[in-house]
Amino acid sequence: MNQEIMRSTVVPIIYLLSTILFIFGIKQLARVKTARRGNTLAAVGMLFAIIGSLLELGLVDYRWIAGGMLVGTIIGAAFAIRVQMTSMPEMVALFNGFGGIASALVATSVYWDVVVQRAPAGTVYEALGTDEAITVMLSILIGGITFTGSLIALFKLQGKLKKGQPILLPARHYITFGLLFASFAFGGLAVAAGASDSVVWVLALAAVSLILGVLLTIPIGGADMPVVVSLLNSYSGVAASMAGFVIGNPLLIIAGAMVGAAGLILTQIMCVAMNRSLLNVLVGGFGVTDGGSGGGGSDEYTSVTSCGPEEAAMILENAESVIIIPGYGLAVAQAQHAVRELADMLKARGTKVTYGIHPVAGRMPGHMNVLLAEADVPYEELLEMDVINPEFKNTDVVIILGANDVVNPIASKDPTSPIAGMPILNAHEARSVFVVKRSLSPGYAGIKNELFEYDNTMMIFGDAKKVLQGLIGEVKDL
Amino acid sequence: MTLGPLLIGIYVFVLAGFVGFEMITKVPPTLHTPLMSGANAISGITVVGAIAAATTGAPTVANILGALAIVTATINVVGGFLVTDRMLRMFGKKKKPKALKPGAEGVAAQSREAVSK
Numbered sequence: 001m002n003q004e005i006m007r008s009t010v011v012p013i014i015y016l017l018s019t020i021l022f023i024f025g026i027k028q029l030a031r032v033k034t035a036r037r038g039n040t041l042a043a044v045g046m047l048f049a050i051i052g053s054l055l056e057l058g059l060v061d062y063r064w065i066a067g068g069m070l071v072g073t074i075i076g077a078a079f080a081i082r083v084q085m086t087s088m089p090e091m092v093a094l095f096n097g098f099g100g101i102a103s104a105l106v107a108t109s110v111y112w113d114v115v116v117q118r119a120p121a122g123t124v125y126e127a128l129g130t131d132e133a134i135t136v137m138l139s140i141l142i143g144g145i146t147f148t149g150s151l152i153a154l155f156k157l158q159g160k161l162k163k164g165q166p167i168l169l170p171a172r173h174y175i176t177f178g179l180l181f182a183s184f185a186f187g188g189l190a191v192a193a194g195a196s197d198s199v200v201w202v203l204a205l206a207a208v209s210l211i212l213g214v215l216l217t218i219p220i221g222g223a224d225m226p227v228v229v230s231l232l233n234s235y236s237g238v239a240a241s242m243a244g245f246v247i248g249n250p251l252l253i254i255a256g257a258m259v260g261a262a263g264l265i266l267t268q269i270m271c272v273a274m275n276r277s278l279l280n281v282l283v284g285g286f287g288v289t290d291g292g293s294g295g296g297g298s299d300e301y302t303s304v305t306s307c308g309p310e311e312a313a314m315i316l317e318n319a320e321s322v323i324i325i326p327g328y329g330l331a332v333a334q335a336q337h338a339v340r341e342l343a344d345m346l347k348a349r350g351t352k353v354t355y356g357i358h359p360v361a362g363r364m365p366g367h368m369n370v371l372l373a374e375a376d377v378p379y380e381e382l383l384e385m386d387v388i389n390p391e392f393k394n395t396d397v398v399i400i401l402g403a404n405d406v407v408n409p410i411a412s413k414d415p416t417s418p419i420a421g422m423p424i425l426n427a428h429e430a431r432s433v434f435v436v437k438r439s440l441s442p443g444y445a446g447i448k449n450e451l452f453e454y455d456n457t458m459m460i461f462g463d464a465k466k467v468l469q470g471l472i473g474e475v476k477d478l
Numbered sequence: 479m480t481l482g483p484l485l486i487g488i489y490v491f492v493l494a495g496f497v498g499f500e501m502i503t504k505v506p507p508t509l510h511t512p513l514m515s516g517a518n519a520i521s522g523i524t525v526v527g528a529i530a531a532a533t534t535g536a537p538t539v540a541n542i543l544g545a546l547a548i549v550t551a552t553i554n555v556v557g558g559f560l561v562t563d564r565m566l567r568m569f570g571k572k573k574k575p576k577a578l579k580p581g582a583e584g585v586a587a588q589s590r591e592a593v594s595k
Contacts, residue, residue: 050529
């Protein structure tokens with residue numbers, strides 16, 4: 001076919017199809033029944049987009065393109081197939097970082113090609129056009145922030161970097177605003193500079209954007225990482241959109257803008273679930289009291305009762321209803337299969353077993369649902385907070401597995417507490433509460449959990465999986 | 479009124495943004511992670527830009543940057559969609575009759591053990 005018709009008609013139609021597939025894909029991803037199909041539709045849309053871009057190029061030297069795609073596919077697939085369900089949040093953060101740096105690299109490549117290689121005599125805005133020159137700089141800035149921000153989020157999710165605790169530099173707000181200002185200045189200087197002088201400014205902009213990504217993410221606590229990853233996802237969409245302006249491709253502009261907006265809304269939904277404002281999350285330092293005491297009372301535990309699996313099994317023996325509350329500890333201990341085994345044994349004895357899922361349990365919304373689904377726990381048994389909260393009063397036993405802040409009654413009692421107003425699961429209303437936990441160390445909010453001192457609470461210290469295996473053994477012997 | 483390419487681009491950007499806002503309204507918490515991960519894979523669309531940036535075989539700076547962009551964007555796309563599918567597959571699993579394949583179950587459990595060690 002004539003290459004001209006191909007470029008002017010066929011390729012745009014393919015891009016349009018791709019756009020439509022993305023829209024239906026995202027739409028369906030937001031409904032449980034259609035989610036998987038939605039993901040497939042979006043993937044097909046991406047395939048169309050890639051085919052379209054190859055057709056648009058016509059006959060060129062494909063070796064670098066093919067090589068790059070092959071390497072990327074192998075690395076991406078290897079990560080995706082080998083990652084454990086418990087590490088999904090980290091994986092999403094990592095992929096997001098790659099997306100961000102890709103947009104920055106595209107912009108830098110276009111800049112280098114058009115300005116440095118082809119028009120070394122003129123200025124940047126003459127060679128690229130002012131609009132395109134500005135979007136190149138924005139692409140580099142946003143892409144760079146997304147890249148290092150995502151990597152820091154990844155390390156925090158893994159519990160590295162001060163175990164995910166916020167890192168607060170002195171005068172960090174001034175530093176951040178100063179660097180943001182500097183990045184705009186470097187970008188402006190680069191646009192106005194002559195081709196050879198601009199390289200320094202572009203490199204300076206790239207360096208500052210990478211530093212900004214780090215500085216914007218380190219003050220945020222590990223528990224808030226889901227929100228941050230979601231926000232960075234939104235940024236990577238905007239970065240892709242900017243890259244679309246640079247190469248003059250509406251498909252990138254549309255897909256990037258949709259992901260940017262959808263990511264922002266999702267971020268907002270997550271913030272609402274935690275009863276925090278986005279600004280409050282981003283300013284960071286949650287759980288670290290900058291001075292003054294956060295919440296009355298001492299942080300020492302005075303009257304904690306603990307027991308072993310045998311005693312717990314005896315109480316479970318007579319329970320008619322049991323609610324299991326999973327948290328990040330379950331994921332760490334890889335205890336999702338053990339918990340289902342225990343639930344199956346209890347159900348076989350006629351006990352009613354359900355799961356109470358807090359919206360922000362784990363390191364990412366839906367984290368617990370994914371884990372328990374992996375262990376074949378029926379979807380209907382996982383109840384959301386609003387549904388399960390009225391049930392606790394009539395429940396015999398609650399088993400809390402590696403969750404902490406999401407069951408802390410202080411959230412609704414003490415307005416000065418760092419987690420004041422956060423909706424919690426009312427586990428304390430049940431007749432008996434077992435808390436399976438490795439130690440009395442605080443959760444991400446960094447505060448003591450007064451539930452542990454309640455009369456109806458008993459701690460079972462240990463790794464969630466080992467404790468559950470002990471319980472399974474005891475229940476078997478009943 | 480004639481719109482230059484930049485203004486058309488801005489129109490498209492703003493309107494697509496509204497589409498994005500409208501699509502995500504009530505999302506059950508279960509789907510927050512997969513939705514984020516799927517949207518993240520779509521932001522790998524920048525691979526199209528990367529392909530356009532690495533079109534000659536010559537080892538110039540622009541080409542090397544373009545090729546790097548292809549690698550990273552492809553990781554984002556392929557990994558993102560695969561990982562999302564893996565998560566969603568967990569939700570879609572049929573409740574299989576337990577007694578059907580005890581052997582397979584055992585093997586799966588063993589391999590899980592091996593992985594977790």
